[in-house]
Amino acid sequence: MEFEQKVRPDELGGRVRAVRVAARMTQEVAATRLGMSRTTMVAIEAGKRAISSSELRKIAELFDVHESELLDVTTPMxxxxxxxxxxxxxxxxxxxxxxxxxxxxxxxxxxxxxxxxxxxxxxxxxxxxxxxxxxxxxxxxxxxxxxxxxxxxxxxxxxxxxxxxxxxxxxxxxxxxxxxxxxxxxxxxxxxxxxxxxxxxxxxxxxxxxxxxxxxxxxxxxxxxxxxxxxxxxxxxxxxxxxxxxxxxxxMPAAAVRKKANELKKIVGKFTVRELLTMTLYFNVSMEALVRRMVALNLVPNGMYERLKADGFALKHQDIVREELGLSPEPPAFTARTMLLAMAAHKKELLSEQQIASMLELDLVSARRALEDHGESEHESALELVP
CATH class of the missing domain: 1.10.10.2910 (Arc Repressor Mutant, subunit A)
Known part of the structure; x- marks a missing residue:
């Protein structure tokens, strides 16, 4: 068969073993569900027995993968x-x-x-x-x-x-x-x-x-x-x-935490919960993470986070300080290298929108929007880099 000629039995068997292990299933359980003996399953995964097209279909269905994932010789193992x-x-x-x-x-x-x-x-x-x-x-x-x-x-x-x-x-x-x-x-x-x-x-x-x-x-x-x-x-x-x-x-480097705490205390004249919240925004961490770090550095006493939590301090108080300081809730969107690669593949017509969505675990609408948002504008002109 075509797939038997293109994919070596040992490589195909290795892929079957990988999806079985990823599904947290033993060889015995997998063999039973596929209607074969455990020795047959062992031989398949060892590359010592060829897989028929019907067996391949059952394996793909059992482990919820596409047959193409198991057969595509261009896809790295x-x-x-x-x-x-x-x-x-x-x-x-x-x-x-x-x-x-x-x-x-x-x-x-x-x-x-x-x-x-x-x-x-x-x-x-x-x-x-x-x-x-x-x-x-x-x-x-x-x-x-x-x-x-x-x-x-x-x-x-x-x-x-x-x-x-x-x-x-x-x-x-x-x-x-x-x-x-x-x-x-x-x-x-x-x-x-x-x-x-x-x-x-x-x-x-x-x-x-x-x-x-x-x-x-x-x-x-x-x-x-x-x-x-x-x-x-x-x-x-x-x-x-x-x-x-x-x-x-x-x-939260130790030197930075100490420096910021002392700086805020000098500016305000005292160190309060508001200054603590300001530090969470500076380091972009939760109050719990910051307080536990400050406890480890002996800057605040043990039990401080539990006390603040019992007093009702929560994210809404952080949002108030954030608004007062004029900070945005999230950092600027980062154009991931993966999306740039996908754009390049799409532009060269190597992959369709549907293929990109499937590969990157996105729905089609999200993939299409991302490609459009980060695509090249018709008004953009290329710049030459000095060699």
């Missing part, structure tokens, strides 16, 4: 192993599978876009981190954050566009899509393909920034594969604790 959590509810397990599969597909799509347009991503350009058991975890996180800031030339100032820095300066591809509310985000990494981060577009910007910094730390640690992270998830492992502390240190 990027299905990275998923690191599933053990203690999850049935609902969380389903969310984990869905988000991991989405990120795997989008990572594969972006690499395909880069290949089509002839503009591969730059190699991952960020220092790796190896955790030591001989040094305090908090200090290692602070040192890693300062090292990365030095690499980016940021000093101790606030980071206005973390996504843009991660994508343009570090070579990490960023996606923001609507995910189940309990999911904060996910990361994918492999030595060959680099890093990918998926953020929950349903969450407010300040939460997405902390999640992005947390996922970035996983890539700093060079953790292979895909992992999905949930809101209010307890961090038991040293790696997760490191990533949690690193995110705070990256967004």
């Amino acid at each position: 990027l299905d990275m192993a998923v690191e599933f959590r053990s203690n999850v509810t049935e609902a969380e397990s389903a969310d984990e599978v869905m988000v991991a599969s989405m990120l795997n597909r989008m990572a594969r799509s972006v690499v395909q876009l880069e290949t089509l347009v002839g503009f591969p991503s730059s190699p991952l350009d960020m220092p790796g981190v190896m955790l030591s058991r001989d040094e305090p975890l908090e200090q290692q996180a602070e040192d890693a954050a300062l090292a990365l800031r030095a690499r980016l030339g940021l000093g101790i100032g606030s980071i206005q566009d973390l996504n843009g820095l991660m994508e343009s300066e570090l070579g990490v591809r960023i996606f923001e899509r609507a995910l189940p509310s309990k999911v904060s985000g996910a990361k994918a990494f492999s030595d060959s393909a680099g890093g990918f981060v998926l953020l929950n577009a349903k969450h407010p910007n300040y939460r997405r920034r902390v999640t992005a910094a947390h996922e970035l730390a996983h890539i700093l640690l060079r953790q292979q594969g895909v992992s999905v992270h949930f809101a209010n998830q307890s961090f038991d492992s040293r790696e997760e604790k490191f990533c949690d502390v690193f995110a705070c240190c990256l967004l």
Whole structure:
């Protein structure tokens, strides 16, 4: 058959195994649902048995993928192993599978876009981190954050566009899509393909920034594969604790937090909740994140966040201060590198709007609007760069 001639059995078997693992299904369960023996399933995944067209159709239906995804020889094999959590509810397990599969597909799509347009991503350009058991975890996180800031030339100032820095300066591809509310985000990494981060577009910007910094730390640690992270998830492992502390240190350097707090106190004459809220806007983080950072730096007493929460302080008070300071609710929209690649592929008629929407996990209307909004104006003229 045609697909048997184009796709090697070992490659097709590897893809079948990848979608099965991503669906969190054992070989035995998959074989039963496909109406075959487990030994047959093992042989298929090992590339020792050819797959018939009817079997391929059943496999695609069972794992909710298109047959073309399994057969397209031009699509890179990027299905990275998923690191599933053990203690999850049935609902969380389903969310984990869905988000991991989405990120795997989008990572594969972006690499395909880069290949089509002839503009591969730059190699991952960020220092790796190896955790030591001989040094305090908090200090290692602070040192890693300062090292990365030095690499980016940021000093101790606030980071206005973390996504843009991660994508343009570090070579990490960023996606923001609507995910189940309990999911904060996910990361994918492999030595060959680099890093990918998926953020929950349903969450407010300040939460997405902390999640992005947390996922970035996983890539700093060079953790292979895909992992999905949930809101209010307890961090038991040293790696997760490191990533949690690193995110705070990256967004709120100790020197900057102390400097800003003292500066506001000198200007106003005292440090009140209003000044605290002003600092949340300066660093673009939640009150909880800032207060817990200030507690760790011994700037405010333990229990401060719980006390403020009990007194009823919430986002509406932050909005009042934001309005008084004349700040916009969200930073300016960032034109993602991925969308630029999609525009280039569409302009060259390499991909249709429908194909781009499918690849980037967008509905057709959103994809069309994005292409139109970021498209080249007929009134724009090309500028020549001096060689």
